[in-house]
Amino acid sequence: MEGRPEGKTGIHGWGAYVPRYRLPMSEIARVWGWAPEQASGLGMKEKAVAGPDEDSVTMGYEAARNALRRASIEASRVGAVFFGTESKPYAVKPSATIIAEALGITPATMASDLEFACRAASEGLRALIGMVASGLIEYGLVIGSDTAQANPGDVLEFTASSGAVAYVIGPREGAVAYFEGSYTYVTDTPDFWRRAHQPYPLHGEGFTGEPAYFHHIENAVKGLLAELGLKPSDFDYAVFHQPNGKFPLRIARRLGIPKEKVLPGLVTPVIGNTYNASALLGLARVLDVAKPGDRILVAPFGSGAGSDAYSIVVTDAIEERRSLAPLFDDYLSRRKEIDYATYAKFRGIFNVIK
Amino acid sequence: MSMDLSVPETWRVKGALYRLEAARCKACGRIHYPPMPACPYCGSRDLERVTLPSEGVLESYTVVYAVPEGSRHKAPVLLGLVRLGRVRVVAEITDADPSELRTGMEVEAVLRRIRSDREAGIIRYGVMFRPKLKGGSRGG
Numbered sequence A: 001m002e003g004r005p006e007g008k009t010g011i012h013g014w015g016a017y018v019p020r021y022r023l024p025m026s027e028i029a030r031v032w033g034w035a036p037e038q039a040s041g042l043g044m045k046e047k048a049v050a051g052p053d054e055d056s057v058t059m060g061y062e063a064a065r066n067a068l069r070r071a072s073i074e075a076s077r078v079g080a081v082f083f084g085t086e087s088k089p090y091a092v093k094p095s096a097t098i099i100a101e102a103l104g105i106t107p108a109t110m111a112s113d114l115e116f117a118c119r120a121a122s123e124g125l126r127a128l129i130g131m132v133a134s135g136l137i138e139y140g141l142v143i144g145s146d147t148a149q150a151n152p153g154d155v156l157e158f159t160a161s162s163g164a165v166a167y168v169i170g171p172r173e174g175a176v177a178y179f180e181g182s183y184t185y186v187t188d189t190p191d192f193w194r195r196a197h198q199p200y201p202l203h204g205e206g207f208t209g210e211p212a213y214f215h216h217i218e219n220a221v222k223g224l225l226a227e228l229g230l231k232p233s234d235f236d237y238a239v240f241h242q243p244n245g246k247f248p249l250r251i252a253r254r255l256g257i258p259k260e261k262v263l264p265g266l267v268t269p270v271i272g273n274t275y276n277a278s279a280l281l282g283l284a285r286v287l288d289v290a291k292p293g294d295r296i297l298v299a300p301f302g303s304g305a306g307s308d309a310y311s312i313v314v315t316d317a318i319e320e321r322r323s324l325a326p327l328f329d330d331y332l333s334r335r336k337e338i339d340y341a342t343y344a345k346f347r348g349i350f351n352v353i354k
Numbered sequence B: 001m002s003m004d005l006s007v008p009e010t011w012r013v014k015g016a017l018y019r020l021e022a023a024r025c026k027a028c029g030r031i032h033y034p035p036m037p038a039c040p041y042c043g044s045r046d047l048e049r050v051t052l053p054s055e056g057v058l059e060s061y062t063v064v065y066a067v068p069e070g071s072r073h074k075a076p077v078l079l080g081l082v083r084l085g086r087v088r089v090v091a092e093i094t095d096a097d098p099s100e101l102r103t104g105m106e107v108e109a110v111l112r113r114i115r116s117d118r119e120a121g122i123i124r125y126g127v128m129f130r131p132k133l134k135g136g137s138r139g140g
C-alpha cells in the first residue's frame, strides 16, 4: 500500500459545523399530515436547520476554519480549495473564493465549486489526494456544505438538513490519519435530480435505494477491498453516506460489517442528511473519538450516481490536534428547537416579495 | 439595473468584513475599525493594518424591532457593542435570543450573510458575533 499514491497523503485537520436550530420530525408530520411513524421508519429524530443569516458558504467557512486550526498550518500554504455543494448561494460566482479569501488562503491557490449531488466534496477529496501525492500542491482544503432543499410535503423533507465539514489534506508526514487507498464507482443513474432554476429536487420513487445507493456503495467498497487485499473485518469503523438513519445500517449488514462499527459515525438521525457533508461529517465524528491505529472505511455517495470508498488509518498525531477546534458533539449539544413556521421562514419556503 | 448594495464598496471592505482587519495609527497609536483612509482621532494618514482578535466580550447590546427593509426575516436584529482587546466594535449578534444575552458574556466572531441585494444582486458576507460555543475554548 506504501507504493500507492494515496499512501503518500493524509488528513492534517478536520472540522465540523452543525447549525443551532433543530426541527423535530413531529412538526413535519403535524403540518403535512404524515403518519406519526413515518419518521421513525426513516430512523430519524430531528434535523438541523441553518439560521436566517446562514448558507452553504458561511457554514463551510466555519468547518474549514476548524479544519485549518487542527492542521496548524499557515493558510497561505493551501494550494487548492474545493467546495462541494448542491446549494450554492450564487449559481455563477464561486463560493470557494469567498471562503478562501475569508480564511487568508488567496491569492496563490486553485479554487472551485464542484457538483455531483451529495458526493461532490468526496470527488474533491480524491482529487486533492492525487494533487498532493503528485507534488502539485503541498496542502489542499476540501469542504462539503449544504442547506439541503426538499419540496415541502415531500418525504425528502424529513431528512434534508443543513451542515458542513472540511478537511485539510497534505503529505503523510504529520497527518492525523493517512490514506491507504481509494476507489470510485460511477454510472449514469437518474435516481435524484434538480433541473436548472428549479427550487427543489425530485427523486425517482423506489429508484433511490437498490439501483442507486446500494449498488454504487457496494461496488465502490468491494473495489477498494479487492485493490487493497482487505476484508470488512479489518476495519474498526465504517461510515457510509447517510440519506436517512436506515440505509447505512442496511449496506453495512450487506457488506458483513456489524452495526457497532457504523453507529459512532451515523449522525443523520440527530441532524438529518447534510448532503455533501453527510458521510464526511460522520467521518469527522469518528475522528473525534478514534484512537491511533484505528482503520476507518468511508464511502460517500452522490445521486446521478456514484460512490467513493477510502481506507484511512489514524496516527498518533490525532490526540494533540483534537482539542484545537470544537468537536461534532459540541455543535450537537448547542440545540434550539424550532417549529415548522420558523423553519419555513429560515429556509425561505415562504414566498416573500423583496 | 439598479442595485441596493454597492459592489465596489462590498469589495473594498472585504478585509474588514471577512477577517476583522482594522487600522492602527502610527502617530497616536490608536486602532480604529473598519479601516479608514485617515485616523479618526488625530487625522494622521500614517496607518498600518492589524487584525483584531476573534473573541471578545459583549459590553452592551440593543434589540432592534424596527429593522431596515430587507431584514424582516431575521428580526429582531441584535446589535452588540463588542470589546476585542483594546478596540470596541459594533456588530450584529447571531445565534441567540434576546433573553440569552448578558452584558459581559463571551462572544466569538463568525462569518454570516450580513445583507443580500434582493433576489439577483450581490450577497454581502461579514463578521457577526455569537455567544461563545461550549467547547469553543478548544480553539476559540
Ligand SMILES: [Zn+2]
Pocket (backbone or CB within 6 Å): B025, B026, B027, B028, B029, B030, B039, B040, B041, B042, B043, B044
Ligand atoms: Zn491617530
